[in-house]
Amino acid sequence: MSRTRIKFCGLRRPRDVAAAVELGVDAVGLILVPASPRHVSVEQAAKLRAGLPPFVSSVALFRDPDAAFVQDAIDAIRPDLLQFHGSEAPDFCASFGVPFLKAVAMGGERRSTTGLRAEARRYAAASGLLLDSHAPGGMGGRGQVFVWDNLPKVSRPLVLAGGLNPGNVARGITAVRPFAVDVSSGIEQIPGVKDADKMRAFVAAVRRADAKLNREPR
Numbered sequence: 001m002s003r004t005r006i007k008f009c010g011l012r013r014p015r016d017v018a019a020a021v022e023l024g025v026d027a028v029g030l031i032l033v034p035a036s037p038r039h040v041s042v043e044q045a046a047k048l049r050a051g052l053p054p055f056v057s058s059v060a061l062f063r064d065p066d067a068a069f070v071q072d073a074i075d076a077i078r079p080d081l082l083q084f085h086g087s088e089a090p091d092f093c094a095s096f097g098v099p100f101l102k103a104v105a106m107g108g109e110r111r112s113t114t115g116l117r118a119e120a121r122r123y124a125a126a127s128g129l130l131l132d133s134h135a136p137g138g139m140g141g142r143g144q145v146f147v148w149d150n151l152p153k154v155s156r157p158l159v160l161a162g163g164l165n166p167g168n169v170a171r172g173i174t175a176v177r178p179f180a181v182d183v184s185s186g187i188e189q190i191p192g193v194k195d196a197d198k199m200r201a202f203v204a205a206v207r208r209a210d211a212k213l214n215r216e217p218r
């Protein structure tokens with residue numbers, strides 16, 4: 001089993017992007033959802049993306065966007081991945097010809113294993129499913145944990161999100177054995193402003209969890 005990949009989400013400042021890169025993070029998420037406190041404009045996102053070296057992925061986040069907005073963002077930012085956080089249909093997500101993640105709301109009926117299995121079948125073209133604790137139709141980045149126990153094996157790589165922080169991410173990795181973990185508020189001072197010490201502690205906690213599980217180091 002290879003090491004757990006790490007995505008930091010909701011970055012707004014060039015210095016936070018630089019710190020993430022320095023820590024060896026695999027991907028950074030740029031939130032193009034206007035109502036989010038972590039929102040960046042397409043122009044800001046393009047500048048942040050330009051600060052990434054090769055092999056660190058940029059992820060552009062949307063929530064029920066217009067197709068034209070997504071296409072304009074792709075043209076300007078050239079993200080490696082798209083991430084859809086709303087009720088976007090599978091065909092819509094796949095229509096841009098860019099690999100995508102689909103966020104799955106692990107609340108209400110989706111907490112059931114059949115719900116997750118069904119979503120994995122529905123979004124079979126997704127590069128991965130991001131399990132988050134937001135209620136359907138709600139926002140992400142709320143720092144809430146969902147119940148990690150007894151998740152079914154599904155056909156898509158899983159990205160564990162929702163309320164992770166340096167203190168609980170090891171438990172999440174042990175319980176879910178995800179392909180990747182995704183964190184936003186757990187490494188922040190305030191929404192959109194990341195904390196250097198928390199970022200460092202989060203990465204160290206993931207590396208320690210991997211070592212305990214004999215996941216292959218970098």
Ligand SMILES: O=C(O)c1ccccc1NCC(=O)[C@H](O)[C@H](O)COP(=O)(O)O
Nearest residue numbers: 009036140141142143162163183184185
């Ligand atoms: O962070 C937001 O404000 C946000 C708004 C709308 C859609 C998605 C949003 N965030 C997504 C993420 O940051 C992560 O994928 C995930 O929700 C983890 O957040 P957190 O629980 O704060 O670690």
